[in-house]
Amino acid sequence: MIVLFGASGYVGSAIADRLRGDGLDFLAPSHRELDLTSREALTDWLVRIGKPEFAINAVGFTGRPNIDGTEVEKWHTLRANTVVPGVLAEVLGSEGIRWGHVSSGCIYNGCRPDGSGFTEEDEPEFAISDPRAGWYARTKWMAEKLISGLPGVLIWRLRIPFDACDNERNYLTKLMRYDRLLEVRNSISQLREFASVAVRSLRTGIPDGTYNATNPGSILTSEVAAALEKRGICRRRFDYFRGEQEFLSYPGRVFRASCVLDSSKLERCGVGMPDVHDSLDRTLRESNRA
Numbered sequence: 001m002i003v004l005f006g007a008s009g010y011v012g013s014a015i016a017d018r019l020r021g022d023g024l025d026f027l028a029p030s031h032r033e034l035d036l037t038s039r040e041a042l043t044d045w046l047v048r049i050g051k052p053e054f055a056i057n058a059v060g061f062t063g064r065p066n067i068d069g070t071e072v073e074k075w076h077t078l079r080a081n082t083v084v085p086g087v088l089a090e091v092l093g094s095e096g097i098r099w100g101h102v103s104s105g106c107i108y109n110g111c112r113p114d115g116s117g118f119t120e121e122d123e124p125e126f127a128i129s130d131p132r133a134g135w136y137a138r139t140k141w142m143a144e145k146l147i148s149g150l151p152g153v154l155i156w157r158l159r160i161p162f163d164a165c166d167n168e169r170n171y172l173t174k175l176m177r178y179d180r181l182l183e184v185r186n187s188i189s190q191l192r193e194f195a196s197v198a199v200r201s202l203r204t205g206i207p208d209g210t211y212n213a214t215n216p217g218s219i220l221t222s223e224v225a226a227a228l229e230k231r232g233i234c235r236r237r238f239d240y241f242r243g244e245q246e247f248l249s250y251p252g253r254v255f256r257a258s259c260v261l262d263s264s265k266l267e268r269c270g271v272g273m274p275d276v277h278d279s280l281d282r283t284l285r286e287s288n289r290a
């Protein structure tokens, strides 16, 4: 038996689908059934259910209606993104339960000086010392600091998830709904493929540690927009901000990191994801909006 925390969320439900698809039994306690900020509550619950084969943490708070909301709800953000993984590390670690944590690529900004993607060896300086880093990025970084290097822990860095369903959390849906777009280069993650990585990496027993779980390569906002137009999914003409300054001039808007990540470590472990352009094209073909 497997345990999935945060199964009701956008990312958690994709992982739940993958577990179901693989015919694996799992328990998914809700937020209300189990207080994951309490070491005692989690310990008692584990005594009741027995030792799971592994656990996955997809709990978190990314802000409502968007990341700007994490600047307002600082406690909620810290609790979900940092306290919960901290408690999981204490309890699951002491019970000897292997587990994986959904982190984020937003702790980086840009790319390496030579234009290549950041590897897992590169310190996420952006989230630590750049004053532009928002509260969300800082809470995700703090969680990584609490749990990275612990035995039995996998960290997957997800980045801008997209999929074929119309969902307000889906990057493709978001792009189609924004009035104007910001031209940036990013590594991004196909959600179903990410969920598959999460489950496969625990099942196949890849080494503990941190993994950039993005589709290999990177993509510009305008390339995604052009692909949406080409597939006939979106017929509107996209309008763009003149630059970051104009984008940030709107009140309450927090700086958005954009970054290129190197995902070759995951590939070397045999659980890599398909190339970003191929994956986007396949996702658009599957899209139920076509």
Ligand SMILES: NC(=O)c1ccc[n+]([C@@H]2O[C@H](COP(=O)([O-])OP(=O)(O)OC[C@H]3O[C@@H](n4cnc5c(N)ncnc54)[C@H](OP(=O)(O)O)[C@@H]3O)[C@@H](O)[C@H]2O)c1
Pocket (backbone or CB within 6 Å): 005, 006, 007, 008, 009, 010, 011, 012, 030, 031, 032, 036, 037, 058, 059, 060, 061, 062, 079, 080, 081, 084, 102, 103, 104, 105, 140, 158, 159, 160, 161, 169
């Ligand atoms: N979506 C993205 O763009 C993105 C990108 C990179 C990384 N991530 C990471 O992926 C993870 C999941 O994000 P998501 O987009 O799936 O968010 P989501 O749709 O808001 O889901 C969050 C999940 O966490 C649960 N939760 C929230 N606060 C909790 C708490 N204090 N205790 C226990 N459960 C709590 C929610 O339960 P309820 O439904 O009961 O509230 C829900 O199941 C987060 O760690 C996030 O940082 C997301």
